[in-house]
Amino acid sequence: MAVSSSQLPAYKTAFLNSCLSAQILKLGSFTLKSGRQSPYFFNAGLFHRADLLLTISDAYAQTIAAARSSGELGEFDVLFGPAYKGIPLATATVGRLAEVDRAQFGSLSYSFNRKEAKTHGEGGNIVGAPLKGKRVVVVDDVITAGTAIREAMDIIAKEGAILVGIIVALDRMERMPDPRGEKEGQELDANAPRMSAIGQVRKEYGVPVMSILTLDDIIEGLNGVGTDEDVNRLEEYRRRYRASD
Template identity: 60%
Template sequence: MTGAATNYKTNFLETCIDGGVLTFGTFKLKSGRVSPYFFNAGLLHRADLLQSTSAAYAHTIRGSAGEKALEFDVLFGPAYKGIPLAVATVAELARLDPGRFGRVSYAFDRKEAKDHGERGRVVGCPLQGRRVLVVDDVITAGTAVRQAIDVIEREGGRLVGVVVSVDRMERMPPPPDGDESAPGPSAIGQIRKQYGVPVLSILTLDDIMDELGKLGAEEDMRRLAEYRAKYRADD
C-alpha cells in the first residue's frame, strides 16, 4: 500500500483544517445543539481541497472494494454538495485503479424534475438496473440521504452503500418533547439498519480528536470530549 493510501485520512483532515472547511468554536446546529466543531463541505471548491477530498473518498471506497456490498456501477451525488464529490471521486477512482473503476459512472439529481429536453430528475448515468453507491458530506438527520435513496429506487437503481466525509458519532436529536439525554442511534446507524447497506466515513469524531491531540489543541480537545460524552450514539 502506498504512502498516499495509508495517510489519506491525515492528509484529508489537515487539508480541511488548513482550508477552514473544518473549524472549531461555537456553532448552533439545525437540531438546536451547540457544537464545538463544524464541517462545511461547501468550502471544498478550491482545486487543492477538492483533490485531497476526492483522493480520500476514493481510498475509502477502494479500501472496502473487496466487500461484495460495495461492488457498484454508479456513484450518485445528491444535489447540491454531493455533485462535485461524485464527479471528482469517479475521476480519482479511475486514476487509482483503471482496471477496476475505469468504467464506473456518476449521476446526480435535480432539485426539481426538468420538463423539457432530456427531461427527468437524474443527470448522468441512467440508474435503471444499476448498483448505486451514494457519496455525500455529512449525515446529520439523514433526510438528504433518504431523499437520494428515494430517487435511486424510483429510477430503478439498487442502493449498495453510502460514503460520507465525517461521521459525527452522535445520536439523533429527540422529538420536540423527547429526552435529549436518552440513549439512541446515530443517523448513520439508522440508515444502516433501515436499508441494510454499509455506511462508510472518511473520518469520525474520534479521528478528529486524535489529530487535535497531536496538535496540542487542549481546549478544543476538552470541548469535543464533553460534546462526545453528552451526545454519543449507542450504535
C-alpha cells in the same frame, strides 16, 4: 496546526489537515440546527478550490477502495451525487477512482439528479448514467437528520436501481436529538434516542454507510497538536452525545 498521527491512514491525515488549514473544520463554539452547542463545525461546501477538491475526491476514493478491498462494500456501477452538494463530489470521485485503480474502476459512471425534471429534449431528472438496473453508491457530505439521503434513496428506487452503499465525508457519531428537548449542561434522559442518523439509515436500508472521517478520527488527529482545551471539549462532547451504534 499540522496533524500527524501514526494511528490514522495517510489519506485521512491529509484530509484532516486540509480541513483545518482551509477552515472547513473549525474549532470553537457553534450552535447546531438541533440547538446543541458543538465544539466543532464542518462545512463541506468550502471544498470549492481546485487543490481542496483534489483532496476530498482522493479521500472519498481511498475510502471506497479500502471498503471494496475489505469486503465491506460490494461491487457497484454508479456513484450518485444528490443535488446540489453531492454533484461535484460524485463526479470528482469517479475520476479519482479511475486513477487509483483503472482496472477496477475505469468503467465506473456518475449520475446526479435535477431538482426540477427537464421537460424538453430527453426529459427526466437524472443527468449522467441511467440508473435502471444499476448498483449505486451515494456520495454526499454529511448525514444529519437523514432527510436528504432518504430523498436520494427514493429517487434511486424509482429509477429501478439498487442501493449498495453510502459514503459521506464526516460521521459525527452523535445520537439524534431528543424530540422532547435537551438542556445544555444536563445529562441526557436515559430514555432519549441513542442511535445516530447514520445508524438509523444503516438499519433502515441495510447497506454500509462509510465515512472519510469520524469524530474519533478528529480527536485522535488533534491529540498532541491541538490545544488541551479544544481536545477536552471534543472529548466531553463525544462523551455526552455519543450514539450507541
